[in-house]
Amino acid sequence: MENSKIIAVVGATGAQGKGLVNAILNDKESGFKVRAITRNAGSDKAKELSKMGVEVVEADVDDKASLVKAFKGTYGAFCLTFFWEHFSPEKENLHAKNMAEAASEAGVKHVIWSTLEDTRKWIPLDDDRMPTLSGKYKVPHFDAKGESNVYFENSGIPYTLLNTSFYWENFIYFGLGPQKGPDGKLGITFPMGDKKLPGIASDDIGKCAYSIFKGGKEFQGKTVSIAGEHLTGNQMATAFSKHLGVEVKYNNVPASVYRSFDFPGADDMGNMFQFKAEFEADFCGARDINATKKLNPELLNFDSWLEKNKSSIKIE
Numbered sequence: 001m002e003n004s005k006i007i008a009v010v011g012a013t014g015a016q017g018k019g020l021v022n023a024i025l026n027d028k029e030s031g032f033k034v035r036a037i038t039r040n041a042g043s044d045k046a047k048e049l050s051k052m053g054v055e056v057v058e059a060d061v062d063d064k065a066s067l068v069k070a071f072k073g074t075y076g077a078f079c080l081t082f083f084w085e086h087f088s089p090e091k092e093n094l095h096a097k098n099m100a101e102a103a104s105e106a107g108v109k110h111v112i113w114s115t116l117e118d119t120r121k122w123i124p125l126d127d128d129r130m131p132t133l134s135g136k137y138k139v140p141h142f143d144a145k146g147e148s149n150v151y152f153e154n155s156g157i158p159y160t161l162l163n164t165s166f167y168w169e170n171f172i173y174f175g176l177g178p179q180k181g182p183d184g185k186l187g188i189t190f191p192m193g194d195k196k197l198p199g200i201a202s203d204d205i206g207k208c209a210y211s212i213f214k215g216g217k218e219f220q221g222k223t224v225s226i227a228g229e230h231l232t233g234n235q236m237a238t239a240f241s242k243h244l245g246v247e248v249k250y251n252n253v254p255a256s257v258y259r260s261f262d263f264p265g266a267d268d269m270g271n272m273f274q275f276k277a278e279f280e281a282d283f284c285g286a287r288d289i290n291a292t293k294k295l296n297p298e299l300l301n302f303d304s305w306l307e308k309n310k311s312s313i314k315i316e
């Protein structure tokens with residue numbers, strides 16, 4: 001479409017970015033076009049996007065000059081970082097700074113930063129209810145994102161801070177799905193007692209981001225926090241049992257036990273769940289479901305997400 005407003009999507013081949021790419025492609029009369037950012041235009045996923053008519057441009061969040069080039073001529077930029085690729089909060093800071101500066105230098109008119117809370121505002125480092133990690137973080141993959149908000153706030157360009165939620169796809173791709181315990185029974189395990197975990201279908205993040213770009217001024221200079229539903233472990237286990245046709249229980253373990261699990265980032269995740277449980281009122285309170293539905297009328301709840309995705313959940 002001539003005169004379309006281009007939106008550059010960082011992470012276009014990944015979970016959040018893909019949702020935004022599809023939301024733009026599915027809205028043919030919108031006046032928006034998408035520019036997918038990838039490190040490798042020759043990858044299968046990038047070629048798939050090209051085949052769908054998407055402009056694919058190479059850039060790396062490590063390389064600010066490549067981002068300036070990729071953002072040139074765009075109306076909007078969707079920015080996110082990739083903690084689980086490198087486990088480094090300092091890299092997240094640098095990548096966020098690169099994106100904010102690049103968006104400013106390229107003259108982008110609206111940038112969305114996909115972020116999370118800096119948990120140290122609730123739990124200072126000297127609060128020993130949970131360990132301090134890497135010397136200066138409580139929940140590294142949250143804190144570095146929240147700390148990086150300032151780069152966008154100071155960028156001089158219209159920005160929206162988008163606080164996301166736990167993707168339910170973690171039950172498919174992140175090893176958090178139902179697993180058999182020593183008793184042979186299936187269970188989902190996390191340390192949240194009877195507190196509610198806000199969750200969302202990852203595609204819905206992109207749909208919300210698209211609505212924010214379309215809303216423009218209404219959302220600029222603001223923080224928008226989104227979720228599809230708030231559920232306790234027991235409620236999620238009941239939904240799993242219904243959709244999988246086998247009993248799934250909720251194993252509520254202490255956060256200290258979760259932190260000791262043998263997978264990379266277990267300490268970070270243990271602190272994260274503990275933070276969400278102890279500050280349930282603030283964390284859930286910020287993520288209003290009706291407001292999220294206003295942004296994205298197709299918003300899934302956990303039941304409808306499970307209905308769509310149950311065949312992808314491998315029971316071990």
Ligand SMILES: NC(=O)c1ccc[n+]([C@@H]2O[C@H](COP(=O)([O-])OP(=O)(O)OC[C@H]3O[C@@H](n4cnc5c(N)ncnc54)[C@H](OP(=O)(O)O)[C@@H]3O)[C@@H](O)[C@H]2O)c1
Nearest residue numbers: 011013014015016038039060061081082083164165166167
């Ligand atoms: N899992 C959750 O529940 C959850 C919830 C909220 C927030 N988050 C946050 O979401 C972020 C990850 O987003 P995602 O899940 O959408 O990622 P993802 O599905 O893992 O995909 C990320 C994409 O980004 C691209 N990428 C990776 N490194 C890059 C770099 N250096 N420069 C440019 N592009 C790069 C890759 O594309 P190419 O290979 O094509 O370059 C990849 O396909 C993390 O920071 C995580 O903390 C996760």
